[in-house]
Amino acid sequence: METIGIIYSPFESIENMPIQPKGAENVEGKVCIHEPYAEGLKDIEGFSHIYLIYPFHKAGRTSLIVTPFLDTTERGVFATRSPLRPNHIGISIVRLIKREGVILTIADIDVLNETPLWDIKPYIEKFDAIANSSSGWMKADMEEISKKRSDCRFK
Numbered sequence: 001m002e003t004i005g006i007i008y009s010p011f012e013s014i015e016n017m018p019i020q021p022k023g024a025e026n027v028e029g030k031v032c033i034h035e036p037y038a039e040g041l042k043d044i045e046g047f048s049h050i051y052l053i054y055p056f057h058k059a060g061r062t063s064l065i066v067t068p069f070l071d072t073t074e075r076g077v078f079a080t081r082s083p084l085r086p087n088h089i090g091i092s093i094v095r096l097i098k099r100e101g102v103i104l105t106i107a108d109i110d111v112l113n114e115t116p117l118w119d120i121k122p123y124i125e126k127f128d129a130i131a132n133s134s135s136g137w138m139k140a141d142m143e144e145i146s147k148k149r150s151d152c153r154f155k
Helices: 035-041 142-147
Strands: 005-008 028-033 049-055 089-100 103-107 115-117 119-122
Touching (some): 028 035, 049 103
Antiparallel strands (some): 005 115, 049 119, 089 103
């Protein structure tokens, strides 16, 4: 996978980070796109949110069974958002505040500082919002999600 840029955030350590963008509400960061990919940012300003696709580059191991942050039961990794997946791929929906050349200012960022960026895709409500969806085992409410912070279990 080619790195197209770098994600910058205030989070210098895996411990005590928000576990999802909903827990990082109004936390600002930047995405710096490498110059050869600058042309690909054309028209991105019209989107309120974008998907960032990146590696969990500090994940040191893989596990098919994990205990998620918002649960006490072991779950299959594919039924969680754990970074210990076989391919260590992360995805976050962030709010796009502005673009200045190759720099995107974003908010609601839950990503470790200096994370390599693999791709950006626009969030399109008509494609991406799914009514009447089910969240499986995950029963936490928004308050619990926004307050939960990471620990060292996924190193």
